[in-house]
Amino acid sequence: MSRTSANLLLLLAGAIWGMGFVAQQTAMEDLGPFSFIALRFLVASLVILPFALRECRYPKETLPPMNLAFVSQFVLIGLCLFGGMAAQQIGLLTITVTNSGFLTGLYVVFTPFLAVLLFRQWPHPIVWPATVLAMLGIFFLSGGNLSQLQTGDLLTVLSAAFWALQVVLIGHFVGRSKRPLTLSLVQFLVTFVLAACVAIALESISLQAMRAAAFEILYTGIFATGVAFSLQVIGQRYTSSAQAAIFLSSESLFAALFGALVLGERIGWVGLFGCALIFSAMLLVELVPELLGREPRERPN
Numbered sequence: 001m002s003r004t005s006a007n008l009l010l011l012l013a014g015a016i017w018g019m020g021f022v023a024q025q026t027a028m029e030d031l032g033p034f035s036f037i038a039l040r041f042l043v044a045s046l047v048i049l050p051f052a053l054r055e056c057r058y059p060k061e062t063l064p065p066m067n068l069a070f071v072s073q074f075v076l077i078g079l080c081l082f083g084g085m086a087a088q089q090i091g092l093l094t095i096t097v098t099n100s101g102f103l104t105g106l107y108v109v110f111t112p113f114l115a116v117l118l119f120r121q122w123p124h125p126i127v128w129p130a131t132v133l134a135m136l137g138i139f140f141l142s143g144g145n146l147s148q149l150q151t152g153d154l155l156t157v158l159s160a161a162f163w164a165l166q167v168v169l170i171g172h173f174v175g176r177s178k179r180p181l182t183l184s185l186v187q188f189l190v191t192f193v194l195a196a197c198v199a200i201a202l203e204s205i206s207l208q209a210m211r212a213a214a215f216e217i218l219y220t221g222i223f224a225t226g227v228a229f230s231l232q233v234i235g236q237r238y239t240s241s242a243q244a245a246i247f248l249s250s251e252s253l254f255a256a257l258f259g260a261l262v263l264g265e266r267i268g269w270v271g272l273f274g275c276a277l278i279f280s281a282m283l284l285v286e287l288v289p290e291l292l293g294r295e296p297r298e299r300p301n
Contacts, residue, residue: 018254043221078190101255
């Protein structure tokens with residue numbers, strides 16, 4: 001697969017996730033956050049299971065043996081996925097879909113930092129001013145007053161850190177295992193089990209609530225999870241982590257679009273300016289190295 005094709009897959013994943021923000025918020029009118037996460041990832045696991053089995057039984061290329069190291073790596077990615085989902089879903093209880101989408105997109109800035117810390121993959125120097133720009137964007141997105149930042153905003157920034165770690169780990173591990181769909185299945189199952197345990201301990205759920213949120217569960221389970229996360233893993237085999245992050249961050253724009261179309265959300269001009277700064281930081285991280293012909297020093301996957 002060419003890098004262009006891979007990036008288009010990642011862009012499609014971002015669009016599906018953008019619509020998923022709306023479903024994530026409306027689902028919590030009937031379900032607790034962890035109950036929703038558990039049901040969403042149960043559906044996703046069932047959707048991806050036959051494809052993961054086929055990947056292992058009828059590989060298109062020679063696969064290395066599935067060993068404990070690969071399983072451990074997949075589980076670690078699943079833990080990051082659970083952390084990101086939990087923080088983001090709880091954050092949506094108190095903030096808008098638009099704010100959640102843009103704050104989640106900060107992982108495009110966090111990703112190079114984590115790549116340096118974990119794997120010595122040094123980013124382009126533009127990352128550092130882009131980080132300052134993104135922080136200013138958060139300030140204006142809050143209305144230009146830090147006292148207006150809610151717990152949900154901070155939780156969503158935390159979720160962005162988890163997403164960044166997930167992107168970096170996928171980029172580092174998926175090329176070695178050559179099993180993107182198996183990786184997807186394992187991370188979905190890890191997230192399902194952890195969310196189900198928390199939901200059983202802290203939340204109540206009824207069949208009536210599940211029926212009321214059936215559309216949101218099925219959409220996010222099949223498309224925003226089963227399809228989109230698998231597109232992410234497949235696409236990241238053929239592009240760098242930084243490149244993947246910028247295309248995946250398109251979810252923030254789609255979240256704002258669908259939040260306006262479906263939920264009628266609006267933010268003021270100061271908030272829009274903050275959104276513009278955050279997205280400008282995302283673009284700088286990717287476009288400046290491309291234009292200057294200097295890529296971040298990291299291994300393509």
